[in-house]
Amino acid sequence: MAHVQTEFVKLKVSDGTEMRAYVSKPAGLNPAVGLLVFPEVFGVNHHMRAVTDRFAEHGYLSLCPEIFHRTAPPGFESPYDQYPAEHTQALTDAGLDADAKASFDWIQSQGAKNIGAVGYCMGGRVAYSANAFLPLKGAVSYYGTRMLKLENPDLPKNQRGPLLFHWGGLDKSSTSEQLLALTGALKTAGKNFINVEYSRADHGFSCDERASYNAEAAEQAWVLTIAFFKLHLSKA
Amino acid sequence: MPVQSQKIMLKVSDGTEVQAYVSKPAELSPSVGLIVFQEAFGVNHHMRSVTDRFAEHGYLAICPELFHRTAPVGLELAYDNFQAVMPYYQALTDAGLEADGKACFDWLTGQGAKNIGCVGFCLGGRVSFLTNASLPYKAAVSYYGGGIAPTLLPKAKDQKAPVLFHWGGLDKHITPEIVKSVEEAMKTAGKNYISAVYSQADHAFSCDDRPNYNAEAAELAWVSTIAFLKLHLSKV
Numbered sequence: 001m002a003h004v005q006t007e008f009v010k011l012k013v014s015d016g017t018e019m020r021a022y023v024s025k026p027a028g029l030n031p032a033v034g035l036l037v038f039p040e041v042f043g044v045n046h047h048m049r050a051v052t053d054r055f056a057e058h059g060y061l062s063l064c065p066e067i068f069h070r071t072a073p074p075g076f077e078s079p080y081d082q083y084p085a086e087h088t089q090a091l092t093d094a095g096l097d098a099d100a101k102a103s104f105d106w107i108q109s110q111g112a113k114n115i116g117a118v119g120y121c122m123g124g125r126v127a128y129s130a131n132a133f134l135p136l137k138g139a140v141s142y143y144g145t146r147m148l149k150l151e152n153p154d155l156p157k158n159q160r161g162p163l164l165f166h167w168g169g170l171d172k173s174s175t176s177e178q179l180l181a182l183t184g185a186l187k188t189a190g191k192n193f194i195n196v197e198y199s200r201a202d203h204g205f206s207c208d209e210r211a212s213y214n215a216e217a218a219e220q221a222w223v224l225t226i227a228f229f230k231l232h233l234s235k236a
Numbered sequence: 237m238p239v240q241s242q243k244i245m246l247k248v249s250d251g252t253e254v255q256a257y258v259s260k261p262a263e264l265s266p267s268v269g270l271i272v273f274q275e276a277f278g279v280n281h282h283m284r285s286v287t288d289r290f291a292e293h294g295y296l297a298i299c300p301e302l303f304h305r306t307a308p309v310g311l312e313l314a315y316d317n318f319q320a321v322m323p324y325y326q327a328l329t330d331a332g333l334e335a336d337g338k339a340c341f342d343w344l345t346g347q348g349a350k351n352i353g354c355v356g357f358c359l360g361g362r363v364s365f366l367t368n369a370s371l372p373y374k375a376a377v378s379y380y381g382g383g384i385a386p387t388l389l390p391k392a393k394d395q396k397a398p399v400l401f402h403w404g405g406l407d408k409h410i411t412p413e414i415v416k417s418v419e420e421a422m423k424t425a426g427k428n429y430i431s432a433v434y435s436q437a438d439h440a441f442s443c444d445d446r447p448n449y450n451a452e453a454a455e456l457a458w459v460s461t462i463a464f465l466k467l468h469l470s471k472v
Contacts, residue, residue: 169423180416187405187412187435194456196432199423216467220430223463227456 004056020074021065024056034112035060038123043077100130114233132158138232148178156185163193168201239291256300259291269349270295273360278312337367351469369394375468392421398428405435
């Protein structure tokens with residue numbers, strides 16, 4: 001595995017705000033492949049930084065933006081048993097899209113040609129909406145169940161890069177009807193997606209610092225995610 | 237790693253004999269074994285190479301000729317001649333398939349395998365599910381298993397090992413509703429499964445000798461399968 005170098009960068013967002021982001025890159029030259037890592041609702045915390053580092057170890061210039069930057073101070077983290085409702089409720093679709101674009105533009109400015117996105121929980125929803133307007137080569141969502149409530153009917157048909165969805169079968173924040181509606185819409189739109197359900201996993205199953213961690217599902221999902229990015233982000 | 241292959245004859249509990257293709261890794265890890273269940277076209281070049289591929293990953297792998305009660309030894313059928321397949325296919329019985337699975341399972345056990353799994357394709361995908369209800373596998377993998385729903389759904393509650401299902405989103409014989417019915421049956425029975433749908437893949441997408449071959453889906457499904465088998469067959 002490559003050794004990684006990490007830093008925090010400040011990105012200018014199109015609405016005039018500034019957003020801090022955690023960057024992890026393989027030591028040495030900036031690679032041609034980049035990854036946007038969209039975080040859960042608990043901030044760019046130790047776990048999200050570790051995830052970002054893990055992707056960098058696999059050769060991706062990886063960036064994890066602080067999506068609460070308009071309402072929370074830089075470096076905001078919330079414990080897993082304290083849902084930061086005041087910040088999640090302040091999020092807007094436009095704000096999240098602007099944050100995704102700022103992140104994408106930064107990665108691109110560093111020389112990355114093939115850029116993908118992976119998001120966890122809220123971040124999964126961000127990866128999905130970002131894939132509707134950014135030229136991502138692939139987008140992965142881990143239990144991004146908020147996407148199931150998005151009302152914009154153009155989102156499925158505007159999806160650009162191939163998608164990979166990981167869902168926990170025990171996740172109460174989604175219903176099978178909602179999942180069928182999403183995959184049905186994507187299928188109707190002729191989109192390339194892989195939809196995976198892990199029956200014994202719950203929301204947050206990939207986070208080894210959360211109670212819902214499921215090591216088997218996390219390992220399976222990880223292997224598939226890495227293979228998915230290798231396949232799609234390696235294309236010339 | 238290099239493999240050695242041979243054909244062997246096994247005695248089956250109903251008094252018949254079944255020829256099976258066996259592929260053994262040069263560095264044999266005797267404690268893991270795999271039964272590979274064929275598609276509807278016989279243990280042909282493709283099935284032998286799949287069996288070899290698993291052996292290259294360290295599994296003692298065996299692929300039995302499921303049509304042995306009605307077909308000559310070594311029968312292979314052309315992919316575009318499903319008419320020729322039909323009489324052999326229709327002559328299959330669940331009892332016969334279970335007995336064939338058991339003969340292979342017992343043979344692997346006799347060779348020293350302690351952790352045994354199965355991987356089946358198409359017809360074989362159904363056989364994986366069927367035999368997972370009676371044999372103490374550690375893992376069962378089913379690629380586009382037609383005929384699991386509706387007739388085998390009562391066996392969902394008897395599934396022993398975790399199951400990994402791969403489905404092609406374009407499969408006209410295995411529709412999203414059918415996939416959902418399998419998932420629901422497994423869920424109701426509280427079983428451990430992963431269900432993955434590849435939206436742009438059709439039935440038999442993993443077979444590189446057939447027109448429906450989808451290299452991307454095949455590669456990702458393969459990676460998942462290998463990780464799944466490693467996870468579950470490595471357990472003490």
